[in-house]
Each structure stands twice: as structure tokens, then as C-alpha cells.
Amino acid sequence: MDQSTISVFCPATIANLSCGFDVLGLALKGVGDRMNVRLTSNPGVQITRITGGDLPMDAGKNVAGVAAMALLEASDFGGGVEIEIEKHILPGSGIGSSAASAAGAVWAINNLLGDPFTLPQLVSFAVAGEALASGAPHADNVAPALYGGITLIRGYDPLDIARVHCPALLHAVVLHPQIELKTSDSRSILKKTITLKQGIRQWGNVGGLITGLFTEDYGLISRSLEDVIIEPVRSLLIPGFGEMRAIALKSGALGFGISGSGPSVFALTRGADTARRTEEALTRGYESVGIPFRTFSSPVNRMGVRPW
């Protein structure tokens, strides 16, 4: 491979983590897209190939393309890039499909250019791509895809990202019911106001989750994985949500919730064994719902986008 080409793995991510709507996210191992990125002497961004997903080849309409253009505009590189995308994360699944493409593109180009940009800058370029997909610029998938581990978006104006400690035994289980649920639709059903009481409960849980992660207190993590604001509304769009929660908790999961804007759901567990047991129980349980689905389980990915 010459120095003008790189292949990267772009991890799937779980945003929100129940209580942390729009601020928390974590990166997954084993599930992610692959991209080949090549520097060219011709300016501009070309999407040369997409496999595994029906996505726009027009760079201006593709999240990876838009993210790449945002980076190139900020750089003094006079050339352009060609991008091949091998999708393994189904678009619309709720585990950061568009974020993976956007994050992968900017990480790869930055690497090829000799790392002129910082991680926070890469996040801001990738967010430009994300905005295209969701209708609202958000960073809670892009940040963990680029940083790895568990990230917090403290604020958006300006973008302020912090790493949160991730206990070694933390595993995630994902079940993806293959129904269509667009991020923009999934946002529009949310109420624009909440009660102060709901707010207090939510920021108590965010505080509890982060304290539990830093102190590796799995009991506190478990009690904090509660969403009193978004989940009661969004879960109505996900067939079998309540039953799956009961199955996951009965299998020993620490908590259960909606991954990002859905339709994927996730459980967090202490250890791989509980993750496997939870995945098996969810699989058995969801078969009766009659909707095609996929599941996987994974430790937290501490690296983020990396050469593949």
C-alpha cells in the first residue's frame, strides 16, 4: 500500500446510553464499515464505490463526502480524495451508520495528510456530514467513533468533548429489528418541553452513570441506565420493546434502552458471559415478534477508527 492510500475500520456506536440523550455514546468492536481512501492530485471528493448499502454516490449528498469536503476546505492540501465505502452497518439501524462513514472519511484523510487536525476538529468535520443524515448536527455517534471508548459531549457551542472512563468488563448487546425508522422522524415525535422534575431525574442519572463508570460501580451504572424523557415516547415505535427489556434484565443485563434514535435496542452487561446470555435470550424472545432482526454483542471499542 503506498502512502497515499489507507483502509480503515469505522466502528458502529451506541448513542445516548439511556439517560444521556444527545451527550453520551460508546464505540463497538466487531461491527463497523470499511473504507478505502486515496489522495488524488485532482481537487474534490469522489465516491468511487459503495457496497452493502444503497447510498448516494454524489459526494455532496453522501455523509462521508460532505465530511471529507469539510476537512479539505479547512486544510491547505490542494488535491482531493477518492473514497470507497464498504457498508456493514445498515443505514437507519440506529448504531451510527452515517457517523461511521463520516468519522472514517475524516480520520483516514487526516492520517494521509500527516495528522494536521486534532480529534475535536475531526469531530466537527464529521458532524457536518452527520447533519446531512439526521437533519440536526449531532456528535454523540461521531465522537465515540473517532475517540473510541465512551465519550461525553459536554456542549455543542463550541463543541466540547470529554472521554469517560470505561470499565474493562463493560459489554454491549445490540438487537436490530429491521424496520424503517428515520432519525429525523424519530426526533420529530419528541416533545419540545419537559418538566423540571423529569430534568432533575435525568441529570441525576447522567451524573450517576458517569460516576459509576469512573468508579467501576456496576450497581450504580445499572440504576442510572434509565431514561424518563425520550424512551417513553420513542419506544412506542419499536415493536416488543417492553418485552425485550424484561428479557434483558432477567438475563442479568445492567440496563436496556434504545440505541440512538432506534430502531436498534441495546443492553449493557458486566462481562462477556452475561452479554452472550442476554443476546441468546433476546434472540429467542424476538423470534415470536415476527420482524426480521439481527443481534450481536461486543466489548467496548477503546480505539475508534483505525487502519484495517
Next chain:
Amino acid sequence: MDQSTISVFCPATIANLSCGFDVLGLALKGVGDRMNVRLTSNPGVQITRITGGDLPMDAGKNVAGVAAMALLEASDFGGGVEIEIEKHILPGSGIGSSAASAAGAVWAINNLLGDPFTLPQLVSFAVAGEALASGAPHADNVAPALYGGITLIRGYDPLDIARVHCPALLHAVVLHPQIELKTSDSRSILKKTITLKQGIRQWGNVGGLITGLFTEDYGLISRSLEDVIIEPVRSLLIPGFGEMRAIALKSGALGFGISGSGPSVFALTRGADTARRTEEALTRGYESVGIPFRTFSSPVNRMGVRPW
């Protein structure tokens, strides 16, 4: 001193810490009440003496008395207690005056009885006293008074308290403008609903503050000390609030806000020197406002209520 009597120091506390309304709090050194508590063979709670404050001697109307009764009711001790209270924290000052009395009473009685109750149980007894003072049961002053350091109330139902790491250099400065501002009034002016956007910003800040405390990242702590919900309303009741904030930040403070429900305001600093400088600048600045006031600065008290 025989084993049926104890004298305790009951620290003042700062609740909320800007973004953490009703969930965060920290304990102070140097400022606090003193109490003498004695076990008696006669059942019931007697407040035998109060100095430094015009507070009810009737145990059923006194926060320390109510907290003591809650503990005694849950215990198998057949006798009662006599309580002397030496107030140094002015009632209504916003640095946990009633919480100090409630926390001190239950800690002292528990100690004399041989520690039958856990810290979370002591908090719940003390909260019964607090409810009398504020009209709403809250634990964000009582918890740090009993645990010491910085505490998080993850949730109230059931009460779930966690310790948050406190960086060694963290100091607090308090300015108490001597105006009357009752907790119950200060709560009633709050709006009952907030926008989802405000909520996201607030829980991003709570997450940022706790992450900053655990990682000793003073920059992150500083950026997270923001309250977009309560402070804009409550600060209107505190003359000179905006000017004091500007003075504190110019002096190098990490952040500035309302202590609990006010009227006291606080700044957090990195180190004692900045605390002293901030206290001096606030003192000079507040003299022109024309309201009597007191100031002090203090490291965080890691011990909570202790024998004195």
C-alpha cells in the same frame, strides 16, 4: 466526657454547584454549627439550648428535632436525647443551615448508639428534618454534610447517593449578602417546565462537571459550571449577582453561581491563593452594593460531620 454525650461539628454545604440542581453538593471546612447531644433515659427529643439563631425550641418544629425523632423511631433505643445547638451558619443564608443541624443531630445520636445506621439511612432521617425547613424533601445539602466531599443524589425514590471524586486543590469562596430569601419562596419562582434543549445543555454540564472532577481537569470543571435553567431566574433576587460573577471570573475563579437557593453565592477555584484573591475582590466589589455581607473561603471538607 462520658459515653452518653458527644459534641460535633456540622459543616456548611453548597448545594447544586450551578448545573447540578437538586443533585450535587459539597461540604465546607471552617464554617459550621456545633452541637452537643446527650442520650437520656426519658424517651423523646428535647432541644435544651440554641445560641446564635432564633430557632424553635419545640423539637417537633426544629429540623434537628424532627431528624432526631425520625432516627429514634427507627431505632430500638428506648430512651431519648437532649440537643444543644450552637448556630454559626445563619439560617436562610443558603449554605445548608438547616441541613447542618439535621445532619449533626442524626450523626451524633447514631454515634452514641454505636452506629446502628448506615450513612444513606442517616441521610434519609436528616431529610425528614430538611423537609420541615424547605417545604420539599431534598438531600443535596444533607448528603455532603454527612458524607463529606462532593456528593451526587442520583435519585430520590429510593434515595441513591454516590461520592464524587474531589480534586485536592478545589476551594470554595462564599459571599453571603444578608438579605432574606426563603428556600420555599426561592423554589416557588422556578418554572415547572423547561425546554428539552435546556435539559440537554444542563445534563451535558452535569456530565462534564463530574468527568472533570474525576479526571481533575480544571478546564472542564470550569466550562461545566454553568446553569441555564435555575440561575437566570433566581439570580434576579440577588442584588449585584452579574457584577460579582464578573469579578470572580476575572480573579481566576473556575466558576460562580448561587449556593443552594441563595442568597449566598459561591465561586470555585483551583487552589487557596486564587480563593483568597477571589474573596478579596468580591469583598471590595460588594461594598458598593450597600447590603451587609460576610465572606469566607475554604477547601472542600472531606470528612463531613465529626466529633469536635
